[in-house]
Structures are given as structure tokens and as C-alpha cells.
Amino acid sequence: MTTAPRRRALRQRHSGYRHSGFTLLELLVVMVIAGIVISLVAVNASPNERGRVLDDGQRIARLFELAQEEAQLGARPIAWEGDAGGWRFLESTPNGWIPLRTDVFAPGTWRLALDQVIVAEGGRSTGTNSPPRLVFGRELIDAPQRLVLVRGDIRVDVAGDGSGRYFASTP
Template sequence: MQPSRLSPSRDRRSPRTARAGMRSRAAGFTLLEMLVVLLIAGILISLASLTLTRNPRTDLNEEAQRLALLFESAGDEAQVRARPIAWQPLAGGFRFDVHTEDGWRPLRDDLLGPRQWEGGVTGVAITYPGGDDTANRLIFGTEAVDVPVQVTLFSAAGRATIVGTGTGRFEVR
């Protein structure tokens, strides 16, 4: 018996045909692979296009917290400089002024320089407990003890009140 040229363990195709078959399988993607890629791309695009909006009430409270900390810093600065410092709300923002021999001058430093409102603030009311009048500025004196005050910030989301106890500390309510 003469042995066959092709043994059962070997591929019945020629080496050239076998290589061509492997090349054609490796050259493309299957339908399932394409669907998975499209699904992942769709999820990523939808996540990227989602616009997460913050709660306007949270923005207002954060602006009130920032302002309360600035008030405390302004009170400390007035004591260090031995000159009164005033906070004045403006259209679209606020500024701090220092009292000099020539009158009130705007502060231009990084901490107490003029700023624009954040948090959607549309209005401000400054009131002193026990008084019916509203003031147009808040003055921080050179002494550690001051008059209690309330500063209310208004926005479309509501209002936030900053309460100064007269001891140099301010808290948001």
C-alpha cells in the first residue's frame, strides 16, 4: 500500500489557500463586534451631550457662603489697616471700599477687589435689626465689636440671608 500524499492530520487545502482564508477572516469585523462598538459609542455620546444643570438654590447659597467669608475677611482687614472698609452692592456685582483721608476709595487687591455676582443674584437688601431702614452699604469698623446686620441676597430661586452677629462672624440662613 502506498501512503497517501495528504495525511489525515494535515489540512486538505494547499498552504496558499489556507493563508488566504486566514487573511480574509482577519481583515474585517463581525456584525456583533460592530454592534458592540456602536452601542458603546452611542452611550458615550449620550453621556457627553447630557447637560447636568446645577440647582439654582445651591448656587445662591454658595454665593452667600462666599460673601459671608469675604465679610469676615473685610472686618479683619479693617482692624489690621485701622481704617473702615465698606461693602457696596452694585448692578451686576459688588465692591469693597476703604476710607482714606480723601474719602472712600475702591480696594483693588485680589481678595477684596470688585467682583461680579455668581449664583444668579438679582438684588440685595442690607438691614440692621431694630431699624426699619435699608442701607446701601455695609461698613466694617476698626473695632472687633460691631452692629448686628442682615444682608439678603435675592435671585429667581429664592433668597439667602447672611447674618452678622456683631462679633465679626457671619453665617448664612
Template sequence: MRARQAGFTLIELLVVVALIAIASSVVSLAMRDPASTRLEHEAARLAALLESARAEARASGLAARWEPRAEQADTPGFRFIGLPESSDLPGRWLVEGVSAEVVGARAVVLGPEPLIGRQRIVLRLDAQRLTLATDGLGPFTVADSEAAP
């Protein structure tokens, strides 16, 4: 009779490693900051709105701007200036508490020129900060994100 060797097979070890990997990924997703996720959704939405307004300004030949409203304003949010009323773009944030600031200017110029110049918008929610930027030729994209000091 041969003595049976004690130990684990390679398949058993691979199954355990796979289960540990799945469990750690679920835990890391559960620990994600909800404010960061909400701010990323707002940034993606704002980038899409800005590109839509930019395309409309170029197509119609109108000088259009995007301007955030001050935090003390009666209606928080933002507004598109110079576009026709039929454009029906929203003017409110989806998440309460989001604020925006245009770096170095009062408003973002959207058109009608194809080149609009470098522009940056800083979005804030709680301790999170995210920057949308364009080089003037490409679309608005997320440039960086970090906790606000």
C-alpha cells in the same frame, strides 16, 4: 423531584431597591432650581469676600465697609469702602440679576474692631431670596433661604 419555589432572593430585592434609590436621587438633583444654586454660589462667594475684607480691615486698622450698589446704578454690584486700593477685591456679581440689601443700614461695617455688631444681608435672584448674617463675632453665614413673596 422537589418543586422549585417561585420568588425572589434577598440579593435580587436589594439590587432593585438600590437601583430605585440611585434613580430617585438623580431625578431629585436634576429637578433642583438653577436660580437657587446660583444664588447659593453668590452667597458663599460674598461670605468669603466679606471675611477676607474683615480680616484685612482688622490687620491694617482701617475702618472698612461693604455697600451694595442700587439696582438703578450704572455699574451694578457692590463696593468695599475704606480698604486700600491694593486689596483688589471684586465689585461685581458673577451672575447677572443678583441684588443685595443690607437690613437696617446702608452698608455692612467690617472693621477694624473685632466685634462688629449683628448684621444681615438679603440677596435676591428671580424669586429666590437668601440671607447672610453674622452675630458680630462669628463669620458671615447663610441664615435662611426661601422664595420671595
């Protein structure tokens, strides 16, 4: 058999088969649809204002737990002061309260500006111009403390039961 009849025979044998796989156009359509779906999920999964304020409350709750442990381990009280712009931790020294600047207890700001920060329970007044403080002492059991973060109609309670555990919740 010569080469020309061989090619004809191969073409006739394979002409009934459809090539498997996807065309470039089909792959592009699938990629565009996947991109649209992923962008919709990303937009809906990003936290809203309520979620951001709750995240701040949970972060402060963890920091309060760490401050309580640090006060017990270091045998010195640690205080927290906060307002609508942010917060800071202070440590008690023989010369008075001085701000802490370590990584964990460095001054911080809220993810979203708050309208109000209310020390609802367990706060100590420090004077007319100073915000009330939450003080974490050396005792294992302390008085309950409660902080309320307010932004518009969003309220987040950060409460401690006196045993060193703190929880953030929305009422």
C-alpha cells in the same frame, strides 16, 4: 505530517472555542449609552437659579470674613456697598472712602442679575443717592449684620453674628 493536515487538525481543535472579547459594534453601543448617561447627569448637576444665587451669597460671606480680618489687621475700616448689579469694597482714608481695587476686594458682579439687595441689619446710610454700607471695623466683636439677596421668589440671607463669621442660607 504535511502542512495541510496540520492546519485541519488545528481548525478542528479550535473550532469549539469562542473567541473572547468584544466586537466593535458592542463597544460602540456601550460608548453611546455611556455618553447618554453622562449627558443626563451633567444637565441635572448644573446649578439652577437658586443654586447660583446661593453661591453668590456664600462668596459674599467669605469676602465679608476677609474684609473683617483686613480691617482688623490694617487698623482701618473697610466698607461694602452693593446693589442689584454688583458690589464694591471701600477703605477709609483721611480724605474719605476710596474704592479698593486689589484682587480679592475688586468690584464684582453677581452671577445672575438680582432684583434687589437689602441691607437688613447693621447697615449705615451714606446719603440719599448712595446705597447703604456694611462697615467692617477694627474691633474683634462687632454688631451683627445681615444682607438679603433677592431674585424673583429666591431669597438668600448672608448674616454675620458679630464675631467675624458669616453664613449664607436660604430661608
